[in-house]
Amino acid sequence: MARQKGVFYLTLFLIVGTCSLFFAFECPYLAIHLSPAIPVFAILLFFFVMAMLLRTSFSDPGVLPRALPEEATFIEMEIEATNGNVPAGQRPPPRIRNVQINGQIVKLKYCYTCKIFRPPRASHCSICDNCVDRFDHHCPWVGNCVGKRNYRYFYLFTLSLSLLTIYIFTFNIVHVVMRSVNSGFVKTLQDTPGTYPFMLVCFFTLWSVVGLTGFHTYLISLNQTTNEDIKGSWSGKNRVQNPYSHKNIINNCCEVLCGPAYPRYCTVLYCAVGPLVLCGHAYPRYCIVGPLVLCAPAYPSVLDRRGLMRDDLPVPTSAAEPATNSNPVPQTTKTTAPLIPNEHTPDDAKPSMADSAIAHAEKRSPSPREEKLPIPPLASPETDAEASIIAKDKAL
Amino acid sequence: MATHSLQDMRQQAAIAAKVFIQRDYTNGTVCQFQTKFPSELETRIDKQQFEETVRTLNNLYAEAEKLGGSSYLEGCLACLTAYTIFLCMETHYEKVLKKIAKFIQEQNDKIYAPRGLLLTDPIERGLRVVSFRKQCDSH
Numbered sequence: 001m002a003r004q005k006g007v008f009y010l011t012l013f014l015i016v017g018t019c020s021l022f023f024a025f026e027c028p029y030l031a032i033h034l035s036p037a038i039p040v041f042a043i044l045l046f047f048f049v050m051a052m053l054l055r056t057s058f059s060d061p062g063v064l065p066r067a068l069p070e071e072a073t074f075i076e077m078e079i080e081a082t083n084g085n086v087p088a089g090q091r092p093p094p095r096i097r098n099v100q101i102n103g104q105i106v107k108l109k110y111c112y113t114c115k116i117f118r119p120p121r122a123s124h125c126s127i128c129d130n131c132v133d134r135f136d137h138h139c140p141w142v143g144n145c146v147g148k149r150n151y152r153y154f155y156l157f158t159l160s161l162s163l164l165t166i167y168i169f170t171f172n173i174v175h176v177v178m179r180s181v182n183s184g185f186v187k188t189l190q191d192t193p194g195t196y197p198f199m200l201v202c203f204f205t206l207w208s209v210v211g212l213t214g215f216h217t218y219l220i221s222l223n224q225t226t227n228e229d230i231k232g233s234w235s236g237k238n239r240v241q242n243p244y245s246h247k248n249i250i251n252n253c254c255e256v257l258c259g260p261a262y263p264r265y266c267t268v269l270y271c272a273v274g275p276l277v278l279c280g281h282a283y284p285r286y287c288i289v290g291p292l293v294l295c296a297p298a299y300p301s302v303l304d305r306r307g308l309m310r311d312d313l314p315v316p317t318s319a320a321e322p323a324t325n326s327n328p329v330p331q332t333t334k335t336t337a338p339l340i341p342n343e344h345t346p347d348d349a350k351p352s353m354a355d356s357a358i359a360h361a362e363k364r365s366p367s368p369r370e371e372k373l374p375i376p377p378l379a380s381p382e383t384d385a386e387a388s389i390i391a392k393d394k395a396l
Numbered sequence: 397m398a399t400h401s402l403q404d405m406r407q408q409a410a411i412a413a414k415v416f417i418q419r420d421y422t423n424g425t426v427c428q429f430q431t432k433f434p435s436e437l438e439t440r441i442d443k444q445q446f447e448e449t450v451r452t453l454n455n456l457y458a459e460a461e462k463l464g465g466s467s468y469l470e471g472c473l474a475c476l477t478a479y480t481i482f483l484c485m486e487t488h489y490e491k492v493l494k495k496i497a498k499f500i501q502e503q504n505d506k507i508y509a510p511r512g513l514l515l516t517d518p519i520e521r522g523l524r525v526v527s528f529r530k531q532c533d534s535h
Contacts, residue, residue, distance in 0.1 A: 051478040064522040070414050071525065099421045106421070119524060120425055133522075134425070156475065244424055251463075258471030260461055261487040265522035 004127070008057060008143030014205070015053070015161070018198045019046045022168050025192050026175045033178060038171060045164045052157035053142060060264045061147030062133035064114065064122060072115035079110070104243035121244070123227055137226040146226075149262050155220065158213045165206045172199050223252040417450065417526040427457040427523050437528060440511050449503055449515070453526065456499065460492035493519060 019042070027039035067075065079095055086092045095110030097117050108117045111124050114131045118124070123135035125145045134148035146154045179188040189196075219229060223245040228234060234242040246252050415436045420428045431450045433443045470488055474481050500517050508515050514529040521527070 048478055051480075055479060064524065065520075068521075071416060071521070071527070074414065074416055101421050101424055116524065119419065120421055152471075152475075153479070254468055255463055258468040258475075259463055260467050260489045261470075261474070261482065263487075263489055263493055263519065265519065 004140065005143045007140040011053070011141045014201060015046075015049060015164075018168065018202060019164075021194055021198050022172070025194055026171060029179070030171060030175060034174075042164075042167060042171075045160060045167060049157065049160045049164050052153050052160055055153040056139075056146070056150050056157050057142045057144045059144075059150045059153065061135075061145040061151075062149040062262065063128075063147075063265065064116065064119070064131040064133055065265050066113075066131075067115040075110075075115065075117065102243040104240060106243065121225060121228070134225060135227050149264070152257050155213075155216050155257065158209055158216060162206070162210045162213045165202055165209055169199070169202045169206055172202065220253050220256045221249045223256065413530045415528040415530070417528070419524060420454075426461050427518075428454045429518070429526050437513075440513055440530070441508070445507060449507075450526070452499065453496065453518075456492060456496050457523075460489045460496075 022042065023039060027042070030038045083092055095117075097108040097110075098105050099108060099120070100106070101120060106120050108120065110117050111131050113124060113129065116131065118131055119133060121134045122131050124131045125135065125138050127138050128145050130145075132145045132147035134151070136146040136151055136154075138145045139154065142154065142157070144150070175192075176185075176188055179191070183191075216226075219226065222242065224234060224242060228242075234240055246255065415434050417429050417434065420430045422428075429450050431447050431454075433446050437446060467488060496519075497517055500515055504515050508528070509531075512531040514531060516527045516529065518524070518526045
């Protein structure tokens, strides 16, 4: 769950509000005059939508834990070994690893915040300040990133919400028509004034949600993420093809929607003393306690983004912290070393296969040239922030 | 500056004390690790042994991520129950992860600990690396 939860509450309000009005004003009439199955199905659908929404919002999207200092230093040494001696005043080459995936060369970028080479399809979300595996987009409507672990819940949420919106809108129309036939159109409007603003909301959200569902269905059939689509990674330029696609729509859909339930990589448990690390090293993450029913285990409220990096136990500020703290990238990092301005990845990047880099590092590590050991510079996150993480929601 | 260089030396000793095996992405994003034998371990363990361990790990992860009838069935059943079934039931992946943890424990006890090495479970590092920690070279 991300810091800015305001839009998520709006989503909740719109869904719960619209459905409440539907149940209160229209269902009694429809149950009597048409069939009691109508509200029953609506309730089931409503619960499914809420379950998927909460599941998407409160589940870990596939956050990659940050590198421990040893691993970070090891990677830095590898990079140093690969780049060799950079003359003073020159920009060092960008930190890229090239790997071959199903016959396609894919560039793995280095994340300065997490100090890792991101696995393929992973990306860093500047809002959540984490690298997320199979990063799709950061959705403000659900208040969370959508990634490997929660993409199917997100898709089912948009799909079921489309169905719910269409269902409610249809039965709104049916209700108005039926009443008008009996008592006239104007009297109908007078009798049930409350539903019409929400019908309007329904009408507009219908187009955006159905559009979004359609867009994601298209992405799933091609086994692409929104991030890849926006960046045009596999758009056919230079004859690159998506190496992750099974070239078969059914297989792609099955893999994305019915594939195995991937595990969480790391959790931070909140207790009276402060954040307790379950496995690996603590890193800051934004989440609020979720309903236990829908996501086990519940995620605690975590706070300051950088606090945990230095083994401090930060003062717990609860989830009641208002969203007025709206600056998405607060600069609290104490950078004591020069930045590596390395966010660009020009095509003439020096290719280095992972194992050859390791081989170099092995040869170099006991070298006496390191009288002054190169301390890995603390690059600041803005050199690596992924811009435009928020999806082009086809929404409002 | 003296403290600084002491820290550096400690850091260097710490680095030398861990060997990282990276992921092998040639077949896509399925979890596979490179079976190439790192030269730092040459003096410690047998190449065959190392390859055997990594290959078994790879097979176990392949089993966890296998796309087949049973995983589809699990997915569909879970979807129909709005994923509440996972409150009562363990996912297939979690079952295999337990198997992997047991395997790593076994390997550590039987093979690596006697040679002063400790194999860490890659799930702790987000399935990015398998690391071997050298026990003796501590500062």
